[in-house]
Amino acid sequence: MPQRPKRLTPSRGPLDLFGSEVRRYRELAGLSLAQFADKIPFAASTIGEIERGEAACDRVFAEQCDRVLDTREALTHLHDGLFDGRTAVFPEHFAAWPDYELQAEVMRSYEPLVIDGLLQTPSYAEVLLYGDRQAVQARIERQSVLVRDEPPPPRLIYLLPERVLRSRVGTTEVMYEQLHRLADAVSPRLSVQVIPDGPPHPGNLGAFRIATLPEKTRIAYTASEPHGKILDGRFDIERLHERFADIATYALPAELSAVLIREIAEDVWKP
Structure with missing residues (x-):
């Protein structure tokens, strides 16, 4: 049986909120992690970590997601509002x-x-x-x-x-x-x-x-x-x-x- 996706709690912090929105748009597009990874220059494992709020990402990731998922730049806008560029340079355990x-x-x-x-x-x-x-x-x-x-x-x-x-x-x-x-x-x-x-x-x-x-x-x-x-x-x-x-x-x-x-x-x- 496929592993059940981790339940997300967006209110826990900016990483969880951003990850939950990435997953939501990906699922609305009908793409699995593997299918999504074929369309952007990021591995499925990396995308999964970001979606679960376990890893930070830079603005380029948000831009690639917007391009493929047709979000009208929603994820880039969210990334700018939540992180203002900080997660690209702060390690995941310190990002919040x-x-x-x-x-x-x-x-x-x-x-x-x-x-x-x-x-x-x-x-x-x-x-x-x-x-x-x-x-x-x-x-x-x-x-x-x-x-x-x-x-x-x-x-x-x-x-x-x-x-x-x-x-x-x-x-x-x-x-x-x-x-x-x-x-x-x-x-x-x-x-x-x-x-x-x-x-x-x-x-x-x-x-x-x-x-x-x-x-x-x-x-x-x-x-x-x-x-x-x-x-x-x-x-x-x-x-x-x-x-x-x-x-x-x-x-x-x-x-x-x-x-x-x-x-x-x-x-x-x-x-």
């Missing part, structure tokens, strides 16, 4: 997170290895992303959420160990610019707090972010191997929130952190 950043009223971030992407300079991001220009542009565009006028930008509380400031990413020029950018970012709505080198602290289990959305609901993203994941379970998020509070007790206040960041920039990274 920028939408939560846009909705967030408060964001908490702990990153033990590199500077948080929302505060990276283009040069620093380019090293981490191996020169992928599209990925760098998408990362930098995410940062606009912190400087928008309406609605007010989210409050960001960012914790990082001192060793991140001393770990080379690219050249000394890249590091010098990045650290000054980080210190300059400190403001009433953006707190950067450094955990000085010293006693062990409970922040050795990996990076994570917590977004507090309207009506005080929370969602989290955790970084892990082979890839990160988005969490919405209350128990998991409460545990992460408690861990963040515990880590924060080891951090310097934002003003002292900015002083330390500038000192490291001048002492270690000044070209």
Whole structure:
């Protein structure tokens, strides 16, 4: 017997909504996955993953679907509205997170290895992303959420160990610019707090972010191997929130952190 198609829940997120519309138009056209794959330059397995909301796609996929399925550009229009080009460069497990950043009223971030992407300079991001220009542009565009006028930008509380400031990413020029950018970012709505080198602290289990959305609901993203994941379970998020509070007790206040960041920039990274 043929496998029953996965039941789709469009309300779960943009990937599920887009995938459900692709499947709907394909079925209205009377095409199987294999038949559809014969008409566009994408494998049936890839199309299936997109339809199930398990994989992101770029705008070209939407354009090819519109061409074959005679949708009057409905899928391209939907792709533009949902993703604004972002899914082409963000990995599938992260693709939905920028939408939560846009909705967030408060964001908490702990990153033990590199500077948080929302505060990276283009040069620093380019090293981490191996020169992928599209990925760098998408990362930098995410940062606009912190400087928008309406609605007010989210409050960001960012914790990082001192060793991140001393770990080379690219050249000394890249590091010098990045650290000054980080210190300059400190403001009433953006707190950067450094955990000085010293006693062990409970922040050795990996990076994570917590977004507090309207009506005080929370969602989290955790970084892990082979890839990160988005969490919405209350128990998991409460545990992460408690861990963040515990880590924060080891951090310097934002003003002292900015002083330390500038000192490291001048002492270690000044070209």
